[in-house]
Amino acid sequence: MAGFDIIRTARAILHVTDLDKSREFYVKALGFVETEADDNHIYLRGLEEHIHHSLVLKKADQPNVEVLSYKMRSEDDLEELASFFEKDGFQVKWMEEGTQRAIGRSFRVQDVSGIPVEFFAKMETVDRLLQRYEMYRGARVQRIDHFNCMVPDVEKAYNFYIEKLGFACSEYTATEEDKIWAAWLHRKPTVHDVAFMNGKGPRVHHIGFWLSDPMSIIHACDVLASIGYSPNIERGPGRHGLSNAFFLYLRDPDGHRIELYTGDYFTGDPDFEPVRWDINDPRRQTFWGHEAPDCWFKEASTVLDIQTGKPIETKEAALAQHKPTFVI
Amino acid sequence: MAGFDIIRTARAILHVTDLDKSREFYVKALGFVETEADDNHIYLRGLEEHIHHSLVLKKADQPNVEVLSYKMRSEDDLEELASFFEKDGFQVKWMEEGTQRAIGRSFRVQDVSGIPVEFFAKMETVDRLLQRYEMYRGARVQRIDHFNCMVPDVEKAYNFYIEKLGFACSEYTATEEDKIWAAWLHRKPTVHDVAFMNGKGPRVHHIGFWLSDPMSIIHACDVLASIGYSPNIERGPGRHGLSNAFFLYLRDPDGHRIELYTGDYFTGDPDFEPVRWDINDPRRQTFWGHEAPDCWFKEASTVLDIQTGKPIETKEAALAQHKPTFVI
Amino acid sequence: MAGFDIIRTARAILHVTDLDKSREFYVKALGFVETEADDNHIYLRGLEEHIHHSLVLKKADQPNVEVLSYKMRSEDDLEELASFFEKDGFQVKWMEEGTQRAIGRSFRVQDVSGIPVEFFAKMETVDRLLQRYEMYRGARVQRIDHFNCMVPDVEKAYNFYIEKLGFACSEYTATEEDKIWAAWLHRKPTVHDVAFMNGKGPRVHHIGFWLSDPMSIIHACDVLASIGYSPNIERGPGRHGLSNAFFLYLRDPDGHRIELYTGDYFTGDPDFEPVRWDINDPRRQTFWGHEAPDCWFKEASTVLDIQTGKPIETKEAALAQHKPTFVI
C-alpha cells in the first residue's frame, strides 16, 4: 500500500430543499448538535464529536448527495493520496482552504464507482458535548460512523478500496455463485467506514450515525412518533445479522436515508477473517428474521458530479438478485 | 355490582401436540420456570410468581385453548360468581379440588362470547424466583398479564364484562361510526386483564406475559434468533400506541400466540377516563407506525367447549373492517 | 374492615424555601411536569398522571412536610373514613372544596404515629403526557408511587394501617428478637403505598416516584451530574433487596429526600405471604451489598401539626438498632 493513511469516515454534504424542515428533523427530533448555520447551510455534529461538523445540510433545489468525505492523518497523507488518484487516471479537484467552512484544503474525486468522495486532513475543533447530558435529545447522536453506497459492480468497488485505498473487509454477502453481493469495509477498527451493496448506482444508500446504546434507539422511535415522524421510520429497530449492530433506518424530509447504529465489534486484528453471509440467510439482514421493505432495497440518494454539479447517471446492477428470497 | 371480586388473569391451559418441542420453546428459549411436569402436562410460571403455575401445556392431538382462568379473592367470591352465572342462564361446570393439579375447587363456563373461562380462589404456592437472577434465561418472563380474545361482537363482550363482572375499560378502539372495535378491560389496575378484538370468533388471539423492561425483549429476540426461532417472531418488537407497552408477538410451535409485554401504566383511579383511539390512527397499533402482518389479524387459537371438549364453532365478525387502513 | 376504600398514595405537600431553586431541580433536572404555579406554589405531576398534581411545592420559611395525601374511591368512602377516625378518637380537620387548588373536599388527621395525612376523593383531571416523548426530560418521572415514614414505633403504625385502614404488608424487616423494624404496606397491588422504618420520628423519610425502566435512572444520574447536582445524589443507583426495585435517592435543594423507583412486582393476591428480611441480611437494602450512607439513616424531613402548622415534636426510636451491621 502507498504511504497514505485514511483515518475514517468524516462527514457528508447533503442537498436539502428546506433547511427549516431539515433542522426540525435533525436537531429537534434526532438530537444532532447544530454547530453553526447560515442562509444556505446547517453544520451538524454528534455529541462526542470534537470537530466542527460531520454532516452539512446545504440548501438546493433537488435532494442530492454532494460528497462523502474522509479524514486523512496529515496534509502529507492527503498529497500522497491525491498523487495516487492522479497517477491512476482519476480527475482530482482541489478545494483550497477557505472554500469550505471549517475545513482545510481538500480534494474531491469521483471514485471507481462514480461516488463523489472527498479527502481532507484538517477541520476546526469545537467543544465536545459528550458529558453535557442535559443537552441530550431524541436519538442522542454520538458520532458519524459509516457510509453505505449502492453500486452496480460491488466487486470493482471492493477491489479498489481494499487493494488501492487500504481498507479491510469485515463482513460480506455472497451470491449462490460466490460473487460479492455486498461488502463492509473499514479503516477504523469497527465493522465499517463504507459499505457497498449491489444495486442501481452509483447512489448513496444511507449515512450511519453511532448511538451509545440500544435504549437510545427505542427512545428515538418514541420521540419521532410523538412529533409526527412515524412515516419517516422506514425499517427497524432490529438487530443486524451482519455486523450484529442494533439499528434503525429513517428517511429525512427529503428522502435521504439515515441509519442510527449501535454496537458492532472490534475489527482491528490483521488476522480477523471476513465473515461470509449467504445472500439467502434470513438472519443476514435482520438477525430476528424481519424482511426489509422494498423501498429500502430500491430507493437511494442521487449523487452529483464533482466537476459539473449535475446528477451522475446510474446503471443497473451487475447481479440480478437484489432482495433476498427467504425460504424459511 | 354483585359481591364478588375477580382479582386478575391467572392462568391458561393450552393444548399442544408435542410437549418436548413446547418445552424447548417455553423453558429453554423464553425462560419460563417449569414447576412440575408429568407425561401429559407441563406446569409453567414466571420468575416472580409465588403460585404453582400460570400456564399449563397439555398434550393433545390438536392445538386448542382449553380454558382461560381468573383468580377470585375467596371461596365465597367464587360461590357468589357461580350463582350469578347460573342465575343469568349460563351453564356452570364445577371442577372439584383434586381434579386439577395444584388448584382448589373451580368452575368453568362459556362466557357471553363463547370463550371457555374458569374461576378459582386457591392455588398451591411455591418459591418466588424473582431474585434468583442466575436462573434468568431468554425473555426472563416475570408473570402472566392478560388474555386477548377475538370475538364477533365486541360490544356484547364489553357490556358483559363491564356491567356484569365488574371490569373497567382503560382504552378502546372505535370505528368511524363510533362502534367499539376493540376494548381493553381490567380488574387489577393495569391496562388489562382481558382484551376483546373484533374478528372471527370466539378464538383466543394471544396470552400476554409481563417482562421487567424493554431490554429483556431485545435480548429475547436475540436468543430466539440464535437458536432458530426467528420464524416464530411474528410482530415487533415495538411500542403499542394503545397501552404504551413495549411488546413482541411470538407463535409457539403449535401456532399459539404469546405476547411479551412490558411497561403500561396505573389504571386504578375510578376517575380514569378510557382512552379512545380511532381505528385508522396509524399510531394505535404500533406507536411508531409499523403495520401488523395479515396473519396477526387473521389467525388465532380455536377454543374448546367446556362440556364436550370439542372446538367451538366460530362466527364472522360483526364489524366488517378488521385491519386498519393507514392513510398516512 | 369498614366500608371505605383507600385507593393509593396520591400527593404530598412539601414546604420549600426557594421556589425557583426547587423548580430547577424538579422540572429542569428531574423532568416533572409543571401543571400550574402561582407566587406560593408549584403544582407538579408525572408524565402518565391524568390528575392535576402529585406533588405541591409550597413557599415557606422552613423545609417541612405539610401533609401526605391519599386518594379515596368516592366521597362516601371519604365520609366513612372520617367517621372511623373520629370514632377512634382522632381529631379530624376538614378542608372544604376551594380551599386547596384542584382538589375537592378533604380531611386531614395526624395518624397514629403523628404523621400528617390527608384523604380526598376528587382532583381536577388534565392531559396525560405519557406519549408526548418529545417532552421527556431527566428522570422522565411517570407517577407518584409511595411515601416512606420514619417512626419510633413501627409495630404501632403497622397494626393501625393493616387492621384499621385495610393496608396489606408485602415485605418487612425483622430484628433478631423478631420485632418489626420496618414494613412495606400497600393498597394498590404494588410493593407499597407507604413504608414505616424504625427511627426518630414522626418524620418523612422520602417520597417515591415511579420511572418506566432502569435506564431512566442511569440517564437521570448523568443529567443531574451534568448540571451540577451530583452532591444531591445521596444513594444509588442500585437494586433493592427488599422490593427488588431499581432505585436512586436524591436530596432536593431543601434536603427533602426523593426516591426514583422502578420495577417492583404484583402484590394483589390475598394469599401473597409477606416477605421477611433479617435486619442483618446484607442484601436487604442493596441487593448488591452496598451500604447506605449514615445520612440516609439519620436524616428525614420534619412534619407539621395539621392544627397549628408547627413542627411535630419527635421521639427516639423504640428499637435501638437503626443501621444494619453487616457481618459478611
Add this chain to the structure above:
Amino acid sequence: MAGFDIIRTARAILHVTDLDKSREFYVKALGFVETEADDNHIYLRGLEEHIHHSLVLKKADQPNVEVLSYKMRSEDDLEELASFFEKDGFQVKWMEEGTQRAIGRSFRVQDVSGIPVEFFAKMETVDRLLQRYEMYRGARVQRIDHFNCMVPDVEKAYNFYIEKLGFACSEYTATEEDKIWAAWLHRKPTVHDVAFMNGKGPRVHHIGFWLSDPMSIIHACDVLASIGYSPNIERGPGRHGLSNAFFLYLRDPDGHRIELYTGDYFTGDPDFEPVRWDINDPRRQTFWGHEAPDCWFKEASTVLDIQTGKPIETKEAALAQHKPTFVI
C-alpha cells in the same frame, strides 16, 4: 517512532490459588467463555473474540500477575520492537512457539516501571460466539479492553509509552502542580489500552473487559448478588467522568480486580486533544460524585519478575496525594 505497530491490549496471565473457585467466578458468574483448560490453566475469552483467549488463569501458590500481553501487527513488528527494547537496555526474554498454549513466538520484558509485559503477533483463532445469544450469561463479557497499572512515577511511564512505544494519550489527571497523576493511553482508537495511576508499584490495578451496554452491567450485579458474590462488588456501577464509560469493579476470589466497562468514545483522530481532569474534580472518578472506597486506591495485584518468577519489589508513589479530597 520506529517501525513497529502494537495493535492492542491482548491478554493477561493471572496466578490464582484455586482453579475451581476461579472458574465459578469467571465462567459461571461473569459469563466468560472457557476455550480450554488443563490441570494448571483455564483459557478464557469474551463472546466476540475470535482468538483462543484473552485471559489465562494459572494455578499457583500466590495470586500474582505473571504478565500483560499486547498483540503486534506481524512477526516483523515483533522483531523490530524486541530490537528497540534491547537497544534501549532492556533485558528481553524470548518465549518460543510451543512454550505457551495457543500463541506464537513472543518476548517478555519488564517495562520502564517494572510491569511484566509481553508482545506476540500470532494466536490460534476460534469461533466467535457473538451471535450465540443463548450462551450469554452474567456480564456477557465481549472482549478484553485495557490494563490499569499502579506505578510510583506516572510521568516516566507516560513518556516511555508515548515517545518510545507510540501510544497516544486520551485523558489524564493532573495535580495542583500540574504533574500527571494518572494517564489513559491507547493504541486502538478507544480511550485506552493501558492506564497508569500514581501509587505504590509496580502493581496491576485492574484488567478491563468490554461489555455491550449498561444493562449488561446491571444484570451482572444482579447475578453476582444472587449467587453470593455481593462482597466481590467493590465499586460501582457508575459512570466514569474520565472516559465517560459505565463501569463496575469486582474482586475475583484471589483479590485480582476486574473492571466491567462499556461505552467510551472514538479517539483515533490525530488532532484529538487529551482531556485534562483536575485531581480534585469530584466528577473525575465517578461522574455522579460517588467516592471510590479506600481499598480501590490502596490494593492492587503484585507482579512477577519475568526472569526469576519472584514478586517485584514495590516503591512508594512519587506524588503524595493518592485519593482525591472532595471539597464539594
